[in-house]
Amino acid sequence: MLGARRRRRALWWALLLAGPNLLLLVTFTYRPLLESLYLSTLQWNLGSPDARFVGLGNYAEWFTAPTTGRIVTTTLVFTVATVGGALVLGLALALLLDRKVAGRSVARTVAFAPYVLSGFAVGILWLFIFDPRYGLLQEVLGWVGVASPQWYSDRPWPLVMVIVVYLWKNLGYVALIYLAGLQAVPQDLRDAAALDGAGRVRTLRSIVLPLLTPTTFFLLVTMLLASMQTFDIIKAMTQGGPLGSTTTLMYAIYEESFVNGRAGYASAVATVLFITLLAVTAVQMRYVQRKVHYV
């Protein structure tokens, strides 16, 4: 009897404490997730009262549209360059920060700072730096006798520009995660390697990198998901142009739904992106489970 009352009271408290959060999640994540799948089967424009059921028509259009190949290629180039670049440069930075050098805490702070800043603001700032006539970069390139490319207009420079900014913004985060991983590598393992006559590079390749695999996989998943959802930097710098050369999948969804108003079609493209992200994560998780337990 007492137990039943206790249980009932616990249930009321649970509803009171967890209820609001769960209700918000259901309303603004799960409901729209399902609705989006439904919308993807409609020919429907944003705000229009008319909607026509087209089945998988929107998906068929996506897979046959002449722009799809370009969008997928752009997304691939952007993703591979940003994720790969961030991992390699981030690891290099982490290795530097791992050494006891004067000023490394300042370097840490400076490297991480861009990560906490607004992507849109950062995009505007870099647009000025890339300015081919009055930007900081054309001056620096001038020192080594290189003429500034037309960053805003000549392909592939606009895409390169967006990738550079993404790297600058995320490098500090990757470096700090790697740094934490590096500091967990037992010093005696490195000492033992040194004792066996392994040089710095050999120790890095044979001891440190394998032990960092879990960190690398974590970063790979996180960075992939974040990179494929990039919006604000592209919006600030290129608006997907020129001639669609910086339009990623994510940007295409925004353009189709909120610029062209084709909400049904955009929902189909969003579903494609969602399934891609799920698949990427699932593959990586499987791989992580097999690969991570090195020690």
Added chain:
Amino acid sequence: MTTTRTVPAPTVGVARRAGRGRPHLATAAALLVATVVLGAPLVWMVLASFKTPGELYQVPLQWLPGQLDLANYAQAASTIPLGRLLANSIGLTIAGAGLKVALGLCCAYALVFLDFPFKKLAFALVIATLMVPPQITIIPNYTFVASLGWLNTYQGILVPGLASAFGTFLFRQHFLTLPRSVLEAAELDGAGHWSKLWRFVVPMSTPTLAAVALVSVVTEWNDYLWPFLVVDDPAKMTLPVGLTLLQSVDGMTNWGVLLAATVVVTLPILLVFLVLQRRLVAGLTAGAVTG
């Protein structure tokens, strides 16, 4: 280093550590270059925001502004309601972060310290949302918010993003490490859930609270796509959205003005970062440790 091979085994560790401690000239130089390259854009932004058009459009570049001229800031404030946007951003960030922390804290308390049916399902429901990218929900949420008449309102910006998945997750991880005995003792003293939460759990969770709060502050402040979609009335805009308006009005014709506004967008969060760096970094990198 060939010397290590000749050193007797027991002292190798010491010798190696000492080698690590010696400021390697090449390492120091590389780190210096990296710091300058990574830090220069922010310095350049602040410098440019004080420059007159004459100083900005000069070849070769003029490095420092002639004087600390606030004309660009004044012009930005006369083109877009900069003070209002700042107030909007501060208000929405505080409200959003505060509510997010409260929602996550309460939800995690229920998930850890209460027994109720479908508890595992409730937790799975929370965690699975971390896998749902916001852009798949954005079109239905937009039409839903519009149907509520919430376009161009603060609640329209705030409410759809309030639910806390990441916060709930971090709080739960932390609560699982709390000593059960303390809470059981409190219960024996007749403390109810409300007082257990506020008098025992919260005081034992300050580092997690700070981390979740700071991460929420940063994400709310920088949030762009959603507020950009639901608001086109300048009086209701947040700073990053206002920057878009300024960009479309002024274009790239007036970098000084645009960069002055960019300083206003980035400086507050940069200050928060510099002052509370340790806690903020701990929060932002928490996924790597707990996940």
